Amino acid sequence: MWPFRKRGEPKPPRTLRRSFVTPEGVDLQLELGSAGARAAAFMLDAFLMLVILILVTIAVAYLIEGGKSQVLEILWLIGFFVLRNGWFVLFEISGRGATPGKMALGLRVVARDGAPLTGGAVIARNAMREIEIFLPLSFLGYQASHQAVDAFLVIFALSWTCIFLFFPLMNRDRLRIGDLVGGTWVVRTARTALGVDIGADETMERPRRRFTDATLDLYGVYELQTLEEVLRVGRPEAIATVAEAVRRKAELPDDGDDLGFLTDYYRALCVRLERGMMLGRRRDNKFAPSVGRRG
Amino acid sequence: MNAPADMPLVNASRFRATHEMDWKRLEGIVNRIERRGIGALTEGDLLMLPLLYRSALSALSVARETSLDRALVAYLEALCTRAYFQIYGVPTSFWTQLKDFFARGWPQAVQALWRETLASFLLTVIAAVAAFLIVRHDPSLFYAIIPDSLANGRDPSASAQALRDTLYNSKHQEDGLAVFATALFTHNAQIAIFAFALGFAFAIPTVLLIAYNGLMLGAFLAVFAAKGLGVEAAGWLTIHGTTEIFAIILSGAAGFRIGTAIAFPGRAARTDFAFTVGRQASVAMAGAVVMLILAGLLEGIGRQTVQVDLERYAIGLSVLTGWLLYFYLPRKRHVAVS
Numbered sequence: 119m120w121p122f123r124k125r126g127e128p129k130p131p132r133t134l135r136r137s138f139v140t141p142e143g144v145d146l147q148l149e150l151g152s153a154g155a156r157a158a159a160f161m162l163d164a165f166l167m168l169v170i171l172i173l174v175t176i177a178v179a180y181l182i183e184g185g186k187s188q189v190l191e192i193l194w195l196i197g198f199f200v201l202r203n204g205w206f207v208l209f210e211i212s213g214r215g216a217t218p219g220k221m222a223l224g225l226r227v228v229a230r231d232g233a234p235l236t237g238g239a240v241i242a243r244n245a246m247r248e249i250e251i252f253l254p255l256s257f258l259g260y261q262a263s264h265q266a267v268d269a270f271l272v273i274f275a276l277s278w279t280c281i282f283l284f285f286p287l288m289n290r291d292r293l294r295i296g297d298l299v300g301g302t303w304v305v306r307t308a309r310t311a312l313g314v315d316i317g318a319d320e321t322m323e324r325p326r327r328r329f330t331d332a333t334l335d336l337y338g339v340y341e342l343q344t345l346e347e348v349l350r351v352g353r354p355e356a357i358a359t360v361a362e363a364v365r366r367k368a369e370l371p372d373d374g375d376d377l378g379f380l381t382d383y384y385r386a387l388c389v390r391l392e393r394g395m396m397l398g399r400r401r402d403n404k405f406a407p408s409v410g411r412r413g
Numbered sequence: 414m415n416a417p418a419d420m421p422l423v424n425a426s427r428f429r430a431t432h433e434m435d436w437k438r439l440e441g442i443v444n445r446i447e448r449r450g451i452g453a454l455t456e457g458d459l460l461m462l463p464l465l466y467r468s469a470l471s472a473l474s475v476a477r478e479t480s481l482d483r484a485l486v487a488y489l490e491a492l493c494t495r496a497y498f499q500i501y502g503v504p505t506s507f508w509t510q511l512k513d514f515f516a517r518g519w520p521q522a523v524q525a526l527w528r529e530t531l532a533s534f535l536l537t538v539i540a541a542v543a544a545f546l547i548v549r550h551d552p553s554l555f556y557a558i559i560p561d562s563l564a565n566g567r568d569p570s571a572s573a574q575a576l577r578d579t580l581y582n583s584k585h586q587e588d589g590l591a592v593f594a595t596a597l598f599t600h601n602a603q604i605a606i607f608a609f610a611l612g613f614a615f616a617i618p619t620v621l622l623i624a625y626n627g628l629m630l631g632a633f634l635a636v637f638a639a640k641g642l643g644v645e646a647a648g649w650l651t652i653h654g655t656t657e658i659f660a661i662i663l664s665g666a667a668g669f670r671i672g673t674a675i676a677f678p679g680r681a682a683r684t685d686f687a688f689t690v691g692r693q694a695s696v697a698m699a700g701a702v703v704m705l706i707l708a709g710l711l712e713g714i715g716r717q718t719v720q721v722d723l724e725r726y727a728i729g730l731s732v733l734t735g736w737l738l739y740f741y742l743p744r745k746r747h748v749a750v751s
Contacts, residue, residue, distance in 0.1 A: 199599040242695035301688025310491035
């Protein structure tokens with residue numbers, strides 16, 4: 119994003135993780151909403167708006183039959199205006215900071231500087247939707263209704279939309295034009311459940327396998343965390359494969375209990391690596407030097 | 414540290430056993446706020462929230478340094494992020510924001526736009542005068558400026574009587590007027606939002622939009638002036654037009670501001686400048702929509718009930734004076750609330 123970066127400022131990383139330091143001085147490592155999730159949230163919102171619009175229109179058309187047409191017409195016009203311009207603004211300005219679509223996908227609009235989201239920011243970011251989505255749409259609709267769809271105009275409208283539609287993909291922070299003007303970005307605030315503690319001993323009666331230092335020196339943090347993931351997902355074939363690989367490398371006999379073996383190995387390795395970390399010797403992966411005594 | 418024999422050996426597990434209750438409680442509180450708002454909390458929970466949040470934050474720092482359990486760190490990160498935004502990121506309540514908007518935010522935003530407002534106003538006036546002169550000189554050019562659907566019979570070919578009828582006691586459109594006024598309001602409000610949003614393209618489309626608005630104004634007045642109805646037409650326009658045209662001018666000014674901020678950020682970084690300006694200009698734009706609602710009301714009610722030119726001028730001009738006083742009257746500076 120050449121025109122929009124301060125000179126000398128480091129490029130944001132390629133991942134969607136952004137460092138974000140709270141007033142307490144802790145880096146929260148925010149995760150930005152991916153372009154896919156953002157698009158899905160928008161589709162969901164657009165779909166909901168369309169359903170509401172169609173239902174209300176049918177209801178109004180039905181009621182107009184029974185008289186009182188003027189009041190209903192006025193209400194419909196105002197309702198349409200509020201739906202088009204207010205849906206995003208009113209939902210995002212409320213404490214949730216998210217429209218129903220964003221809520222469903224675990225997204226939230228926040229100010230880039232971490233301050234409270236102001237009404238001005240929300241209005242600015244959503245007014246830009248007018249030129250991103252509604253302008254080309256209504257333009258095409260107008261053209262189509264007049265049966266004078268000029269190829270040139272269609273191409274123009276499409277390329278206009280494409281520029282704005284794919285704008286989030288052209289910068290690493292996934293900012294829309296609206297985010298740029300409003301000073302906001304969209305972060306993931308999905309709920310994460312605290313999984314079971316695989317490091318804890320759930321049963322004390324089962325004898326724990328013991329491993330020699332040489333066996334535990336085979337792996338580092340990266341391998342440990344991969345093993346953690348394998349244990350958490352718990353697919354039997356993955357566990358069998360990993361157990362086989364570890365046994366082969368450590369030259370240990372097969373005792374028929376893959377899960378128990380891996381759990382014990384995980385604990386022993388975790389304890390050893392943590393102890394090394396306490397002493398300032400973090401072993402990031404299996405290629406790094408051992409955390410044990412050197413020499 | 415000598416851990417008892419039955420304590421788990423893994424750091425993360427010991428750590429978890431000590432703090433898990435607090436995290437669960439924080440999670441419960443945050444869940445409740447996210448679902449039902451801050452009002453759903455008991456007093457005790459409300460007092461505990463910041464404490465629990467800080468302890469979870471420090472647990473996160475500790476876990477990052479001492480624990481290798483990735484799921485634990487991920488859980489704490491997600492929990493702290495959610496709690497952070499409930500504590501620091503929540504906007505003040507909707508009604509407080511609304512009150513602040515009318516008391517300070519709106520007039521301040523309009524004041525900050527005074528240069529752009531002047532430019533937008535001059536553009537409208539120049540375009541209107543130009544269109545007026547053009548149409549007086551060559552009435553056929555009227556059709557080049559105004560589409561038929563908008564002219565609604567008010568074109569150079571109309572008789573003086575027909576034109577006069579559109580200004581006073583227009584019986585033929587009386588029943589549809591309320592609907593028409595609403596349609597006009599939503600249309601104008603959409604234009605105001607466009608004028609703001611299109612400012613992003615270096616304000617060029619906004620300039621065109623504002624100039625076109627001025628052209629239409631001048632062309633209409635020229636048609637009426639040709640039949641000696643200039644003063645009456647201006648009175649008909651003044652009653653709601655002062656508010657309506659002022660609103661369009663202001664939203665145009667908001668668009669100009671965005672465009673110039675992006676084109677010429679000065680010493681500030683473009684992104685930083687774009688949003689400080691964007692947030693304030695959008696407040697002015699929202700204000701313009703409020704003005705258009707009022708203009709719609711004035712049009713729907715005032716035009717029918719007030720038939721005397723002098724009264725029309727009086728109402729229109731006093732409303733305009735009201736706006737000018739509201740926006741530009743010097744007032745005590747409060748601490749800037751962005």
